[in-house]
Amino acid sequence: MSAAPAYDAGQASPVASVEDALRTVGATPGEVLEALGDYDGEAYLVGSLAAGFGDRRSDVDVHVVWDGESVETGPILAFTRGGACVDVRHVGRSGIERALASRHPGAVPVSSGRTPAWLLSRWLNAAPFDPAARPLLTERERARARAVIVESLLADLAALAAFAALAERAGAARAWYLVRRAGVAAWELAATLSGRDYLGERWLPARSSHPAVAAVGAAACSARRVGELSALLARIGIDAEDLPRRVELRRHSEAEAWTLDGRPWLLVASRWLVPGFEDGPPTVAAALEGDAASLLHGLSRGALAWSADVEGLRPRLEDAR
Amino acid sequence: MSSQPPGRAAPVATPAVELDAHWLAADAVAAAVVHGMLVQPTQADVTSALESRDFAGAIAAANACLRWIAGCREMLRGGAARAGLEVDLLIAAGPPDASIDAMDTLSPRAAATESEARRALALVEDAERALAEELPLLLPVRRTPSGHRPAVELVSQIERLRHRLGLPPFDWEAWIG
Numbered sequence: 001m002s003a004a005p006a007y008d009a010g011q012a013s014p015v016a017s018v019e020d021a022l023r024t025v026g027a028t029p030g031e032v033l034e035a036l037g038d039y040d041g042e043a044y045l046v047g048s049l050a051a052g053f054g055d056r057r058s059d060v061d062v063h064v065v066w067d068g069e070s071v072e073t074g075p076i077l078a079f080t081r082g083g084a085c086v087d088v089r090h091v092g093r094s095g096i097e098r099a100l101a102s103r104h105p106g107a108v109p110v111s112s113g114r115t116p117a118w119l120l121s122r123w124l125n126a127a128p129f130d131p132a133a134r135p136l137l138t139e140r141e142r143a144r145a146r147a148v149i150v151e152s153l154l155a156d157l158a159a160l161a162a163f164a165a166l167a168e169r170a171g172a173a174r175a176w177y178l179v180r181r182a183g184v185a186a187w188e189l190a191a192t193l194s195g196r197d198y199l200g201e202r203w204l205p206a207r208s209s210h211p212a213v214a215a216v217g218a219a220a221c222s223a224r225r226v227g228e229l230s231a232l233l234a235r236i237g238i239d240a241e242d243l244p245r246r247v248e249l250r251r252h253s254e255a256e257a258w259t260l261d262g263r264p265w266l267l268v269a270s271r272w273l274v275p276g277f278e279d280g281p282p283t284v285a286a287a288l289e290g291d292a293a294s295l296l297h298g299l300s301r302g303a304l305a306w307s308a309d310v311e312g313l314r315p316r317l318e319d320a321r
Numbered sequence: 322m323s324s325q326p327p328g329r330a331a332p333v334a335t336p337a338v339e340l341d342a343h344w345l346a347a348d349a350v351a352a353a354v355v356h357g358m359l360v361q362p363t364q365a366d367v368t369s370a371l372e373s374r375d376f377a378g379a380i381a382a383a384n385a386c387l388r389w390i391a392g393c394r395e396m397l398r399g400g401a402a403r404a405g406l407e408v409d410l411l412i413a414a415g416p417p418d419a420s421i422d423a424m425d426t427l428s429p430r431a432a433a434t435e436s437e438a439r440r441a442l443a444l445v446e447d448a449e450r451a452l453a454e455e456l457p458l459l460l461p462v463r464r465t466p467s468g469h470r471p472a473v474e475l476v477s478q479i480e481r482l483r484h485r486l487g488l489p490p491f492d493w494e495a496w497i498g
Binding site: 205223302 | 363364365366368369370372373375377378380382384386399400401402405406410411412413414415417422424428429431433435468
């Protein structure tokens with residue numbers, strides 16, 4: 001088997017121009033810029049249209065980037081005459097630098113999925129509205145962005161694979177669901193390694209033109225057992241049995257220790273009393289030897305937090321044969 | 322819900338019986354936000370992918386949508402989540418749920434057919450309809466010209482209720498992104 005190039009330098013956006021990309025939703029650069037109103041900085045098309053995906057219902061995602069210290073603002077919505085939603089975000093250069101400097105990017109939960117890795121995957125495809133503008137990321141920044149994305153995907157994959165093993169050991173009826181989610185994370189990782197820089201389940205099949213990615217995707221779609229997941233992960237150079245040892249467990253910082261009538265509990269979200277885990281196992285691997293069902297419940301209630309150590313993992317994309 | 326034209330302001334359901342205000346302001350709001358911010362857009366993704374004859378993409382979007390629908394149901398039962406992976410844990414440890422069982426039958430493989438994609442859409446529509454009936458309030462589709470303002474007004478009303486009940490402001494930014 002021959003190793004495929006892991007990180008394709010590629011160009012910033014796979015689309016020829018913003019004008020071409022916007023044609024998909026029947027919009028023009030002029031009317032999108034008009035919808036932006038007055039702004040300071042450089043406007044870039046990001047999102048599925050900039051990545052060469054998208055369809056006629058896609059949002060027009062625009063990031064306006066300026067060289068200030070300001071923090072990012074929330075989204076501002078506007079609409080084109082044809083009804084396309086223009087989602088505008090103002091991003092300080094310092095925000096981009098923070099995302100690029102992320103350490104352990106999978107460790108901080110972000111509900112919407114707008115993690116540093118998610119943002120970086122959009123910025124890797126950014127297309128400037130002004131053709132003379134400089135690319136959003138330099139080549140060095142693009143390499144760093146890919147490293148952050150891979151590290152983030154590895155952290156998610158390690159946690160999901162470890163939790164799938166825990167659920168299977170606990171005899172949970174829905175252990176297969178965690179196997180499937182771990183498979184999706186592996187599929188995302190494989191697509192990223194093939195050089196298709198865009199995160200999101202919706203476009204995974206479209207990012208699977210590389211035969212090895214397609215093979216990982218096909219296996220991910222059907223895996224139900226941890227054994228099948230292990231075979232799938234071997235395709236990208238990951239030893240599934242190693243992953244539970246890499247996922248550390250601890251009491252969640254927001255879970256309060258309580259004692260009621262001599263029994264220890266953890267008070268979670270000012271609402272649930274979950275049996276305490278003061279002396280709980282330090283890793284998922286250790287938890288597999290104990291009361292897996294209680295641990296899974298504690299994790300699902302937010303009484304326990306986790307972090308994945310992905311140092312030394314070297315995923316690679318192999319030939320599909 | 323899914324029979325409404327996109328962007329139409331969804332009416333707040335008028336309950337025939339009283340509601341637990343704390344449940345509404347804490348649990349149901351979280352589910353309603355995920356419904357408005359993630360379920361509705363991913364459901365639209367299924368439709369648009371099908372229209373584009375991207376059948377594998379439609380099924381992938383259906384899986385994403387069903388995942389959020391199942392997550393909403395767990396939130397209505399008091400489950401709290403701050404990230405997709407925490408939603409996955411809630412779902413994995415939760416009671417039987419038809420939305421999740423449906424996912425087991427959907428495969429976004431490259432050779433997916435139109436009939437498979439249409440079945441995926443039907444599963445999503447059924448699951449979304451059932452969820453919408455459980456939700457005490459529905460956020461209007463925010464990402465449309467006519468839905469944006471009603472959504473913003475409803476968010477304001479929810480915040481006033483949370484404040485009155487002594488709950489902290491809802492973390493809208495986390496879910497809106």
